[in-house]
Amino acid sequence: MRRETTYHDTRGGDRSHPAFSDVVVTGIAPGGGLYVPDELPALDLDEVLVFAEWPYWRRAAAIFSRFGVDLPTGRIDALMREAYGAQWSDPRIAPVVEVRPDVHVLELWHGPTSAFKDMALQCMPLFFSEAVSIKQARGALAEDFLVLVATSGDTGKAALEGFADRPHTKIAVFYPAEGVSDIQRKQMVTQHGENVVVFGARGNFDDCQTAVKASFADEDFTEELRSRHGLALSSANSINWGRLLPQIAYYVSAYADMVANGGVVAGRPIDVCVPTGNFGNILGAYYAKRLGVPIERLICASNENNVLTDFIATGAYDISGRDFVTTPSPSMDILVSSNLERQLYELTRDPARIVEWMTELRAGGRFKVDRDTHRAMRSHFTGDFVTNDDSLATIRRVWDESGYLLDPHTAVAWEVAERQRADNPVLVVSTAHWAKFGTDVYRALRGLSCADELPADIDGLTGVELLAEVQKLAPEGACVPHALATLDEATERFSGVVDADREGIEGALRDWLG
Numbered sequence: 001m002r003r004e005t006t007y008h009d010t011r012g013g014d015r016s017h018p019a020f021s022d023v024v025v026t027g028i029a030p031g032g033g034l035y036v037p038d039e040l041p042a043l044d045l046d047e048v049l050v051f052a053e054w055p056y057w058r059r060a061a062a063i064f065s066r067f068g069v070d071l072p073t074g075r076i077d078a079l080m081r082e083a084y085g086a087q088w089s090d091p092r093i094a095p096v097v098e099v100r101p102d103v104h105v106l107e108l109w110h111g112p113t114s115a116f117k118d119m120a121l122q123c124m125p126l127f128f129s130e131a132v133s134i135k136q137a138r139g140a141l142a143e144d145f146l147v148l149v150a151t152s153g154d155t156g157k158a159a160l161e162g163f164a165d166r167p168h169t170k171i172a173v174f175y176p177a178e179g180v181s182d183i184q185r186k187q188m189v190t191q192h193g194e195n196v197v198v199f200g201a202r203g204n205f206d207d208c209q210t211a212v213k214a215s216f217a218d219e220d221f222t223e224e225l226r227s228r229h230g231l232a233l234s235s236a237n238s239i240n241w242g243r244l245l246p247q248i249a250y251y252v253s254a255y256a257d258m259v260a261n262g263g264v265v266a267g268r269p270i271d272v273c274v275p276t277g278n279f280g281n282i283l284g285a286y287y288a289k290r291l292g293v294p295i296e297r298l299i300c301a302s303n304e305n306n307v308l309t310d311f312i313a314t315g316a317y318d319i320s321g322r323d324f325v326t327t328p329s330p331s332m333d334i335l336v337s338s339n340l341e342r343q344l345y346e347l348t349r350d351p352a353r354i355v356e357w358m359t360e361l362r363a364g365g366r367f368k369v370d371r372d373t374h375r376a377m378r379s380h381f382t383g384d385f386v387t388n389d390d391s392l393a394t395i396r397r398v399w400d401e402s403g404y405l406l407d408p409h410t411a412v413a414w415e416v417a418e419r420q421r422a423d424n425p426v427l428v429v430s431t432a433h434w435a436k437f438g439t440d441v442y443r444a445l446r447g448l449s450c451a452d453e454l455p456a457d458i459d460g461l462t463g464v465e466l467l468a469e470v471q472k473l474a475p476e477g478a479c480v481p482h483a484l485a486t487l488d489e490a491t492e493r494f495s496g497v498v499d500a501d502r503e504g505i506e507g508a509l510r511d512w513l514g
């Protein structure tokens with residue numbers, strides 16, 4: 001077996017140097033820090049370029065092996081074949097498409113839920129389940145896990161698909177009953193799997209999230225789960241290292257593909273532009289750069305919730321005077337980008353400063369990094385943001401000019417990439433299939449703004465019927481993934497709606513577990 005990489009955390013709370021399988025199951029370190037590897041592997045150019053000759057599962061397995069994951073190589077290979085197998089609509093899994101000679105798009109939405117979260121959530125639950133099984137066999141763990149998810153849409157479905165029927169796990173998802181699109185709701189309530197359950201909650205996403213956190217913190221409840229059902233709680237959220245590692249692989253993969261397709265000369269740099277919310281996706285690009293992939297600029301694209309744009313420009317992260325804005329790119333509607341903590345740690349390697357900044361953020365809603373850290377940040381990152389109406393205008397313009405249909409998240413990245421264009425070829429990271437956000441794509445193609453009412457005949461359609469209207473507007477190039485196109489006929493398994501508070505959530509779980 002290879003040498004295993006061990007981990008420590010950004011706040012210095014865990015001195016035990018756990019292995020990969022430990023940090024996947026634990027999620028967050030005692031003291032609230034995020035796990036990072038003790039050391040990073042290095043890839044030379046030939047090791048990057050050979051990826052182009054391999055199927056995607058092997059590319060991902062190579063990254064996991066180089067990161068010293070504590071499983072035998074054969075087992076990593078087997079899990080990766082399963083994670084990146086026939087459930088993907090494109091056998092290349094994460095293809096790079098040349099939309100213009102200077103703009104290449106990395107499509108991360110060929111997975112079962114048509115959004116980028118699948119890249120990690122088709123993979124991480126396999127390792128989670130495997131790790132639990134090994135620990136139980138060693139007698140180091142007695143419980144199975146109940147994964148609790150509060151979702152504003154995308155994450156819930158991707159987590160359900162990832163954990164469905166995984167041994168040693170159950171998953172319960174709570175979504176704001178009035179706060180998700182028709183398509184998002186149907187994707188979730190039609191989920192297959194014996195170990196899954198889905199509830200609407202009477203409240204908004206914040207209420208759901210607060211209620212789920214309150215259940216985690218309720219010791220009587222967690223003890224009841226343990227003693228009556230043999231279950232411990234887990235959140236499997238995007239700060240789990242098990243979700244980050246798969247996101248490094250596709251940047252290595254994309255560079256190799258770009259060289260193979262003539263998009264960049266081997267060894268020459270590219271810029272990468274990522275539509276950013278929690279900073280997980282773009283952090284994968286940063287780590288790929290650290291491994292040796294020739295990436296020059298990491299361009300951080302935001303919507304009107306542009307706290308990261310300001311942070312990169314000024315070194316001050318400030319949400320104290322900010323209101324949360326609703327945008328056509330809801331998966332980027334985030335004020336506290338949790339994974340930024342890892343980035344700041346990698347730039348400083350100083351847990352004391354991380355603790356200080358995170359404490360200031362919690363107490364006063366802002367922190368400012370020192371000049372050296374800001375300079376280090378600027379040496380890798382640039383950032384910009386796009387308004388709601390500009391993001392829709394971009395969808396329309398790119399469709400007219402290039403015949404390529406963007407979803408609203410990708411449109412934000414496309415527009416920022418255009419504005420920041422320099423000499424390097426740009427890789428625009430595409431995080432969702434347009435059909436997941438059909439209503440705003442319809443608005444864009446009709447030249448409507450975000451605030452405009454939909455025409456009455458359109459407003460009454462189901463989400464799937466509306467996709468057919470988009471297809472009429474964009475006849476070539478607008479095909480709908482099968483799993484979305486058939487949603488209106490799929491059987492709805494879950495109709496429960498509960499109050500979005502601790503009692504509502506715990507009551508729902510008690511009824512379900514029996």
Ligand SMILES: *Cc1c(COP(=O)(O)O)cnc(C)c1O
Binds near residue numbers: 276277331332
């Ligand atoms: C989650 C998500 C993002 C944001 O990714 P982060 O890793 O949180 O920065 C962007 N677009 C889509 C469609 C997403 O689902």
